Amino acid sequence: xxxxxxxxxxxxxxxxxxxxxxxxxxxxxxxxxxxxxxxxxxxxxxxxxxxxxxxxxxxxxxxxxxxxxxxxxxxxxxxxxxxxxxxxxxxxxxxxxxxxxxxxxxxxxxxxxxxxxxxxxxxxxxxxxxxxxxxxxxxxxxxxxxxxxxxxxxxxxxxxxxxxxxxxxxxxxxxxxxxxxxxxxxxxxxxxxxxxxxxxxxxxxxxxxxxxxxxxxxxxxxxxxxxxxxxxxxxxxxxxxxxxxxxxxxxxxxxxxxxxxxxxxxxxxxxxxxxxxxxxxxxxxxxxxxxxxxxxxxxxxxxxxxxxxx
Ligand SMILES: Nc1ncnc2c1ncn2[C@@H]1O[C@H](COP(=O)(O)OP(=O)(O)OP(=O)(O)O)[C@@H](O)[C@H]1O
Ligand SMILES: [Mg+2]
Numbered sequence: 402x403x404x405x406x407x408x409x410x411x412x413x414x415x416x417x418x419x420x421x422x423x424x425x426x427x428x429x430x431x432x433x434x435x436x437x438x439x440x441x442x443x444x445x446x447x448x449x450x451x452x453x454x455x456x457x458x459x460x461x462x463x464x465x466x467x468x469x470x471x472x473x474x475x476x477x478x479x480x481x482x483x484x485x486x487x488x489x490x491x492x493x494x495x496x497x498x499x500x501x502x503x504x505x506x507x508x509x510x511x512x513x514x515x516x517x518x519x520x521x522x523x524x525x526x527x528x529x530x531x532x533x534x535x536x537x538x539x540x541x542x543x544x545x546x547x548x549x550x551x552x553x554x555x556x557x558x559x560x561x562x563x564x565x566x567x568x569x570x571x572x573x574x575x576x577x578x579x580x581x582x583x584x585x586x587x588x589x590x591x592x593x594x595x596x597x598x599x600x601x602x603x604x605x606x607x608x609x610x611x612x613x614x615x616x617x618x619x620x621x622x623x624x625x626x627x628x629x630x631x632x633x634x635x636x637x638x639x640x641x642x643x644x645x646x647x648x649x650x651x652x653x654x655x656x657x658x659x660x661x662x663x664x665x666x667x668x669x670x671x672x673x674x675x676x677x678x679x680x681x682x683x684x685x686x687x688x689x690x691x692x693x694x695x696x697x698x699x700x701x702x703x704x705x706x707x708x709x710x711x
Contacts, residue, residue: 402430404430404463405465405557405589406451407428407462408425408462408463409460409461411423412457412458412460422443422614426615432589432605433580433589433592434589434604435594435604436610438610438611439611442613443610443612444610445485445593448561450469451559451591452464452482453470481549483549483559487542487549489534492535495545496518499517499545500514502549508552517552519551524574524578525544525574539565540571543564543575544574544575546563547560551582556587556588558590560590563579563592564576564596572596579592597704598700605620607620611707616707624703628703629698629702632696632698634671634672635668635693636657636668636669636683637668638651638691639665639688642687648660650686654679
């Protein structure tokens with residue numbers, strides 16, 4: 402199957418300054434991909450090149466098989482883009498704004514009317530459909546932007562900070578909508594965000610950009626293993642009798658570390674590759690190994706670790 406997004410050596414220079422440097426990126430169809438990185442890393446510039454809104458200095462990009470430089474209209478037809486700061490006509494209502502956008506996208510008449518109403522319903526703006534956008538809060542504007550994306554029924558949705566300035570309840574709603582776009586309608590979603598926890602929850606894979614280059618990409622599991630090493634596994638060790646567990650005794654077991662007392666029990670990190678031997682050693686000392694847990698990688702931890710090191 403053809404990739405939704407594919408770039409090879411994609412580069413953008415502004416004079417002597419390189420905003421995006423030899424970017425290789427692949428996003429499969431129906432995937433939710435999170436593009437991360439600090440301010441100025443080159444995320445928006447990458448998006449603009451994919452959309453054919455700015456021309457690459459070198460390298461190639463393909464969006465659903467099309468070259469955005471040569472077929473910008475073809476790309477535009479199947480892609481919906483929600484920019485960082487989405488703007489609407491303040492004195493027009495939500496309905497009027499979306500009808501106008503529908504018209505620009507070649508949807509009109511009763512089909513447009515229905516699409517607009519359905520989209521506004523989905524983002525919870527049906528109540529204010531006939532209110533001027535000038536009266537909308539930031540969160541409502543962002544949701545209106547998302548409605549304009551839904552209305553277009555795109556194959557690729559590119560969302561730049563879709564949850565910025567939205568309250569927690571609104572965020573939940575938007576994340577659910579993003580997942581639904583991918584899972585139910587097979588839409589590929591490319592999402593730029595600084596909200597790492599949200600990205601972790603909604604994205605299948607992520608890419609981290611720093612200073613114009615992609616420094617890591619893959620599933621959170623893959624990147625986590627690379628950056629943080631093998632995931633911590635813990636085991637809770639309890640005593641079989643009255644005596645509390647003795648840490649000094651556990652310390653003699655190879656592969657157990659990071660002891661932490663929890664009442665009469667002790668929780669320890671253990672080396673996954675020695676799991677069998679460790680469990681036997683614990684039993685040999687008269688203790689019981691309980692509650693073996695594998696910790697999940699946190700994107701926040703990965704990200705912070707990365708930027709501590711660079
Ligand atoms: N039109 C332009 N002319 C000159 N430099 C530009 C232009 N557009 C972007 N840049 C520079 O390119 C770099 C990357 O910018 P970009 O907007 O792609 O970053 P970003 O990753 O989207 O950042 P943010 O998280 O702040 O949105 C920045 O240093 C920016 O100043
Ligand atoms: Mg940006």
